[in-house]
Amino acid sequence: MHPYFSLQGRTALVTGGTRGIGKMIAKAFLEAGATVYVCARDGEACAQTAAELSAFGTCHGMAANLASEEGVQTLAAQLAEKIDCLDILVNNAGTTWGAPLESYPAKGWEKVMQLNVTSVFTCIQQLLPLLRKAGNAASPARVINIGSVAGITSHGEDAYAYGPSKAALHQLSRMLARELVGQHINVNVIAPGRFPSKMTQFIAQDEAAMAEDCALIPMQRWGREDEMAALAISLASTAGAFMTGTIIPIDGGFHL
Numbered sequence: 330m331h332p333y334f335s336l337q338g339r340t341a342l343v344t345g346g347t348r349g350i351g352k353m354i355a356k357a358f359l360e361a362g363a364t365v366y367v368c369a370r371d372g373e374a375c376a377q378t379a380a381e382l383s384a385f386g387t388c389h390g391m392a393a394n395l396a397s398e399e400g401v402q403t404l405a406a407q408l409a410e411k412i413d414c415l416d417i418l419v420n421n422a423g424t425t426w427g428a429p430l431e432s433y434p435a436k437g438w439e440k441v442m443q444l445n446v447t448s449v450f451t452c453i454q455q456l457l458p459l460l461r462k463a464g465n466a467a468s469p470a471r472v473i474n475i476g477s478v479a480g481i482t483s484h485g486e487d488a489y490a491y492g493p494s495k496a497a498l499h500q501l502s503r504m505l506a507r508e509l510v511g512q513h514i515n516v517n518v519i520a521p522g523r524f525p526s527k528m529t530q531f532i533a534q535d536e537a538a539m540a541e542d543c544a545l546i547p548m549q550r551w552g553r554e555d556e557m558a559a560l561a562i563s564l565a566s567t568a569g570a571f572m573t574g575t576i577i578p579i580d581g582g583f584h585l
């Protein structure tokens with residue numbers, strides 16, 4: 330690993346790190362030398378993921394439900410008992426809800442907004458003391474929020490709350506980037522297009538749906554794990570030290 334991209338000695342938390350994009354990023358950080366905490370609601374999945382990823386470095390699993398302020402507060406308190414500072418926070422846990430326009434339920438809207446926007450705000454708020462201790466002028470602490478091209482383009486299928494939630498997350502990230510830059514905390518957004526995960530498996534498992542989906546993407550394919558890994562490492566390492574408030578699509582050109 331070139332020193333530009335080394336995360337040796339850094340500590341990271343990846344929310345929703347037990348599968349999909351979160352797991353890709355957790356593994357990448359471990360390979361780059363960081364100690365990584367992953368959290369999700371399913372405690373067994375946290376333990377299994379930590380055991381599996383321990384092949385690449387020091388990985389810990391923590392069960393946490395980020396769907397409430399109390400859940401986030403508990404996670405932050407538990408983390409503060411284990412570590413003195415947090416170099417990298419990846420707010421990746423997210424959800425979606427699809428339904429026809431006429432019957433789209435308010436509870437679906439609220440669930441998506443709560444996890445994709447409110448819980449990210451609370452995570453940053455509750456983990457600020459640990460982030461502040463990690464950052465300095467030469468190497469700021471990093472907050473990496475996982476947004477989506479759905480928050481940039483007008484394609485939304487029937488997931489009415491999802492795109493608006495990600496657009497809100499992008500804007501929150503820009504506001505916090507401005508506010509926290511003086512405290513040596515950088516805030517950036519990775520805005521993925523399609524990547525394989527549980528959230529997108531309903532398309533991947535349907536050959537016709539997959540072909541239709543790929544036809545909309547200028548590069549005609551979905552993103553790969555190594556591509557997500559490399560971008561996340563870049564933002565967490567030297568390249569990301571002079572970047573804040575950016576929203577980076579990684580989508581094969583879909584946002585165009």
Ligand SMILES: NC(=O)c1ccc[n+]([C@@H]2O[C@H](COP(=O)([O-])OP(=O)(O)OC[C@H]3O[C@@H](n4cnc5c(N)ncnc54)[C@H](OP(=O)(O)O)[C@@H]3O)[C@@H](O)[C@H]2O)c1
Nearest residue numbers: 345347349350369370371395422423477523524526527528
């Ligand atoms: N895959 C894509 O193509 C794509 C594209 C654009 C953006 N994204 C974004 O990327 C992020 C990851 O998505 P993914 O596709 O990898 O999804 P995924 O496979 O469904 O993984 C979601 C992760 O979040 C955790 N999670 C869900 N609800 C939670 C809660 N209340 N508290 C704590 N953890 C929770 C899940 O574990 P538990 O169920 O055990 O809690 C899981 O680890 C999301 O923010 C998503 O919006 C994905």
